[in-house]
Amino acid sequence: MANILNKPALGTRLMNSVFFPNIKLQVIRNTGKTFEKNNKLMFKTDCSVGKTDIKTYVKALYDVNVDKVNTINVQGRIKSCIKGFGKKGTRLNVKYKTTDYKKAIITVDPSLKAPLSRKKSTK
Amino acid sequence: MNNILRSGISNIIKGATYTQRAAPAAQIAPGSTIINNNTRSLGDFFEHKYPVGSYPLAGRSWTATDLRGKSFNDLHEIWFELLRERNKLLTEKELNKNKNLINPLRIKKVRKSMAAIKVVLGERDQLSKSLYLLRVESEKGNKKRVGELQNNIKRLNKLVGAVSLKPGLRDLEGLQDTLKVGEELESNIDSLVNKQN
Numbered sequence: 524m525a526n527i528l529n530k531p532a533l534g535t536r537l538m539n540s541v542f543f544p545n546i547k548l549q550v551i552r553n554t555g556k557t558f559e560k561n562n563k564l565m566f567k568t569d570c571s572v573g574k575t576d577i578k579t580y581v582k583a584l585y586d587v588n589v590d591k592v593n594t595i596n597v598q599g600r601i602k603s604c605i606k607g608f609g610k611k612g613t614r615l616n617v618k619y620k621t622t623d624y625k626k627a628i629i630t631v632d633p634s635l636k637a638p639l640s641r642k643k644s645t646k
Numbered sequence: 647m648n649n650i651l652r653s654g655i656s657n658i659i660k661g662a663t664y665t666q667r668a669a670p671a672a673q674i675a676p677g678s679t680i681i682n683n684n685t686r687s688l689g690d691f692f693e694h695k696y697p698v699g700s701y702p703l704a705g706r707s708w709t710a711t712d713l714r715g716k717s718f719n720d721l722h723e724i725w726f727e728l729l730r731e732r733n734k735l736l737t738e739k740e741l742n743k744n745k746n747l748i749n750p751l752r753i754k755k756v757r758k759s760m761a762a763i764k765v766v767l768g769e770r771d772q773l774s775k776s777l778y779l780l781r782v783e784s785e786k787g788n789k790k791r792v793g794e795l796q797n798n799i800k801r802l803n804k805l806v807g808a809v810s811l812k813p814g815l816r817d818l819e820g821l822q823d824t825l826k827v828g829e830e831l832e833s834n835i836d837s838l839v840n841k842q843n
Contacts, residue, residue: 549736586686641695
């Protein structure tokens with residue numbers, strides 16, 4: 524057992540990544556509707572997030588055991604700036620790139636089948 | 647007055663209710679005073695549909711002054727609630743037409759309160775690190791550096807208060823008073839040595 528007093532920096536940084544993770548999970552459109560059929564949900568995340576990260580993250584936040592995680596890296600689209608509005612708009616030679624993201628598809632146990640769409644308010 | 651504010655804040659964090667050691671409920675994280683009665687599932691990614699004419703309400707965000715008295719486990723629980731809230735808001739943004747939220751300032755409030763938690767954690771980290779440095783510098787006998795560190799510790803002690811710094815680092819708390827260098831003692835010893843010579 525190492526003395527903690529001799530390693531102050533080690534204690535702080537590891538704690539912050541374990542107890543205070545900063546990961547976004549954003550459900551992609553229409554995957555909530557097809558969840559009943561195939562037990563799969565699709566998310567958008569950062570490119571730096573790994574498969575095991577997603578597994579533990581979903582278990583910690585939503586109490587759901589994830590069987591399998593598939594990931595795809597998606598490149599951002601290259602777009603050109605448009606000057607003007609509507610039909611009058613002309614494309615300029617200036618181009619920019621939208622942000623890259625990672626698609627993550629999780630498969631869940633079939634016992635957890637439930638409609639995952641917006642519920643009606645109880646009021 | 648404080649309770650009224652708290653109830654307003656808990657509207658941001660849906661499902662979390664602030665109670666001071668009330669009756670035990672279904673889910674209690676070890677070492678925290680926050681009780682959560684909701685059962686968690688993947689349905690938490692989606693918000694319920696609001697009837698026409700009504701809109702989602704939100705109180706104000708957490709500030710650093712609210713969070714300074716809280717323990718590490720409490721902050722950890724609040725952080726997870728905020729993560730759940732942010733995921734829900736982002737999916738709502740994706741599902742809505744034109745990717746617009748109804749009450750778009752909610753995302754900003756979540757971000758601000760996450761920043762406040764990091765501020766509080768940073769203060770505690772600074773205190774523990776400066777306490778460690780004080781021990782090292784006092785062994786070396788660097789008086790100028792020791793004075794700087796002691797001023798820094800005095801400033802941080804007021805902010806952090808009597809909260810445990812980190813889980814597993816309770817030894818550091820006891821050192822706060824014992825680490826002080828007795829300058830009077832040293833000067834007395836110096837004067838004694840000079841007299842003998």
